[in-house]
Amino acid sequence: MAMALRAASRVLLRAGSRLGRREAVDGARRFANKRVLVETEGAAGATRIAVMKFRNPPVNSLSLDFLTEFVISLEKLENDKSIRGVILTSDSLKRGNQTKVAATEKTEEKRATRDHGGRLQERPGIFSAGLDLLEMYGRNPAHYAEYWKAVQELWLRLYLSSLTLMSAINGASPAGGCLLAITCDYRIMADNPKYTIGLNESLLGIVAPFWLKDNYVNTIGHRAAERALQLGTLFPPAEALKVGVVDEVVPEDQVHSKTLSVMAKWLAIPDHSRQLTKTMMRKATADNLIKQREADIQNFASFISRDSIQKSLHMYLEKLKHKKG
Numbered sequence: 001m002a003m004a005l006r007a008a009s010r011v012l013l014r015a016g017s018r019l020g021r022r023e024a025v026d027g028a029r030r031f032a033n034k035r036v037l038v039e040t041e042g043a044a045g046a047t048r049i050a051v052m053k054f055r056n057p058p059v060n061s062l063s064l065d066f067l068t069e070f071v072i073s074l075e076k077l078e079n080d081k082s083i084r085g086v087i088l089t090s091d092s093l094k095r096g097n098q099t100k101v102a103a104t105e106k107t108e109e110k111r112a113t114r115d116h117g118g119r120l121q122e123r124p125g126i127f128s129a130g131l132d133l134l135e136m137y138g139r140n141p142a143h144y145a146e147y148w149k150a151v152q153e154l155w156l157r158l159y160l161s162s163l164t165l166m167s168a169i170n171g172a173s174p175a176g177g178c179l180l181a182i183t184c185d186y187r188i189m190a191d192n193p194k195y196t197i198g199l200n201e202s203l204l205g206i207v208a209p210f211w212l213k214d215n216y217v218n219t220i221g222h223r224a225a226e227r228a229l230q231l232g233t234l235f236p237p238a239e240a241l242k243v244g245v246v247d248e249v250v251p252e253d254q255v256h257s258k259t260l261s262v263m264a265k266w267l268a269i270p271d272h273s274r275q276l277t278k279t280m281m282r283k284a285t286a287d288n289l290i291k292q293r294e295a296d297i298q299n300f301a302s303f304i305s306r307d308s309i310q311k312s313l314h315m316y317l318e319k320l321k322h323k324k325g
């Protein structure tokens, strides 16, 4: 046991030094990169739970950098034998004392200069705004292909994860945000009617990929998915619960504690039987993508490059920009 603990702590140490920093606070450990903060909870020697907090201001969009950092963090957790459960959530509380960000990338520069004092600010109430529209607009086909490969990778890693994954949905969760949630084994959403969740791709003039559609069908059933996908429905919590996009809706201040208590129940199940069952339920859906990944990438790159699609995305971005009035 002591050896296992030392090995687990070496994994976290290595993760921390590679990713930037590591801290140990009251037995809790954390490692962080720029866009994902991972904290582990649980007594030393016992099974630990990790909480992956998204912090990609302003809206936790799934940029290429975010996807890369997310997958690296998840892989580290998969390799840490002391971790059996992971909670995905947004680190969406506004913090007055954020680290100044070196604005090196074009998009970050734009956002950083927009924020007061050169600090990036996260907006509360956003789980994830989904795929980063700026990765899909005004770039070249090679970039779209690279981006889509990273999106596929994220989905496959999450969907086939041997860990028990839960999402604590503490904010808006459109499209790619919903993708993150529906790959999980269980979803708990904050009871705030301002927060919505669903696959709204059709409203942007784009189409959810077949594997995400399959994931949606597996979650809410064929008829409900067919209707919700065509209409691009974003469900408020009560409706999301009714249709089955989420499993529970709880008061906002109880999302984290409730997720921990549900996680404890799931972790009481022997890992091997739960994992084999999960694989049995999910493998065919994932294999459908695995056997045609390259074709799916080419299909996405050529679809998103179309003038008409770029025009739709442009209009959607303009609408977002001007909605505040």
Ligand SMILES: CC/C=C\CC(=O)SCCNC(=O)CCNC(=O)[C@H](O)C(C)(C)COP(=O)(O)OP(=O)(O)OC[C@H]1O[C@@H](n2cnc3c(N)ncnc32)[C@H](O)[C@@H]1OP(=O)(O)O
Pocket (backbone or CB within 6 Å): 058, 059, 061, 123, 126, 128, 129, 130, 131, 132, 133, 134, 172, 174, 175, 176, 177, 200, 201, 204, 206, 207, 208, 209, 317, 320, 321
């Ligand atoms: C292809 C199949 C798979 C998946 C497809 C997708 O995931 S496509 C992405 C779908 N996502 C959306 O439709 C969400 C769009 N965003 C929103 O509805 C709102 O931004 C949100 C998340 C509800 C937050 O609203 P809030 O009022 O708090 O912020 P605001 O709208 O002012 O946004 C702040 C700035 O962020 C930019 N932004 C928002 N979403 C995205 C995004 N997905 N990608 C990139 N950038 C995004 C927004 O334009 C604002 O920028 P600014 O320069 O300040 O105008």
